[in-house]
Amino acid sequence: MLLAAAALTKTYRLGRVDVPALRGVDLTVQRGEFIAITGPSGSGKSTLMHILGCLDTPTSGSYRIDGEDVGTLRGKDLARVRNRKVGFVFQTFNLMPRLTVEENVALPLKYRGGMARPERRKRALALLERLGLSDRVGHRPDELSGGQRQRVAIARALVGEPAILMADEPTGNLDSKAGANVLDTFDELHRMGHTIILVTHDPNVAARAERIVHISDGVVV
Ligand SMILES: Nc1ncnc2c1ncn2[C@@H]1O[C@H](COP(=O)(O)OP(=O)(O)OP(=O)(O)O)[C@@H](O)[C@H]1O
Numbered sequence: 001m002l003l004a005a006a007a008l009t010k011t012y013r014l015g016r017v018d019v020p021a022l023r024g025v026d027l028t029v030q031r032g033e034f035i036a037i038t039g040p041s042g043s044g045k046s047t048l049m050h051i052l053g054c055l056d057t058p059t060s061g062s063y064r065i066d067g068e069d070v071g072t073l074r075g076k077d078l079a080r081v082r083n084r085k086v087g088f089v090f091q092t093f094n095l096m097p098r099l100t101v102e103e104n105v106a107l108p109l110k111y112r113g114g115m116a117r118p119e120r121r122k123r124a125l126a127l128l129e130r131l132g133l134s135d136r137v138g139h140r141p142d143e144l145s146g147g148q149r150q151r152v153a154i155a156r157a158l159v160g161e162p163a164i165l166m167a168d169e170p171t172g173n174l175d176s177k178a179g180a181n182v183l184d185t186f187d188e189l190h191r192m193g194h195t196i197i198l199v200t201h202d203p204n205v206a207a208r209a210e211r212i213v214h215i216s217d218g219v220v221v
């Protein structure tokens with residue numbers, strides 16, 4: 001089992017009001033699976049994804065990723081697991097505007113430390129080639145199309161060889177052609193053996209996955 005979440009809850013506190021976003025989610029993912037998490041707006045998809053991606057912590061429940069118990073980790077310890085185990089792709093790409101494509105992709109390796117610049121560069125370029133971006137490595141993000149930006153973000157997510165690739169509405173800011181292209185990229189990565197979790201409210205996007213997990217009002221249905 002690559003990922004095992006049990007009885008996860010998340011309650012946001014807004015002033016004096018508790019907002020229960022997750023109300024007991026169980027989810028397991030095997031290595032090599034491609035799953036889509038789908039459900040209506042406000043159902044808790046992003047909240048769940050942020051916990052699974054070690055970007056946020058649950059209020060209660062347990063969570064293991066690649067054998068490591070992360071449900072109770074906080075701060076630096078959680079960041080270390082996130083950096084090693086998870087590659088995250090955002091709806092809005094979140095690339096660094098002043099860095100080149102190549103520098104953006106190599107950045108997680110720089111943060112992680114312990115790898116010399118030529119090796120970081122080599123890995124970034126190899127991934128960019130795999131994603132069909134070899135002719136754009138010296139460009140800045142604002143010189144790329146939306147689909148190209150998202151493929152750069154995917155390369156950045158993969159450069160650290162994470163156990164799992166996660167994406168929250170990765171096609172949400174793309175037109176249908178660029179979106180289809182990004183989905184083809186996920187298909188190809190899945191065929192190559194990558195484990196992928198994708199969040200989407202779009203049934204057509206969810207249909208591309210091997211397994212669909214429906215979430216409604218903070219629980220899996
Ligand atoms: N930081 C926050 N503080 C307070 N409440 C929040 C916060 N983030 C999310 N929520 C609430 O938690 C619930 C779940 O939100 P979440 O963002 O996980 O939904 P979602 O399924 O991703 O929706 P969408 O499809 O619109 O992105 C919602 O009721 C939302 O208002």
Ligand SMILES: [Mg+2]
Pocket residue numbers: 045046047
């Ligand atoms: Mg969301």
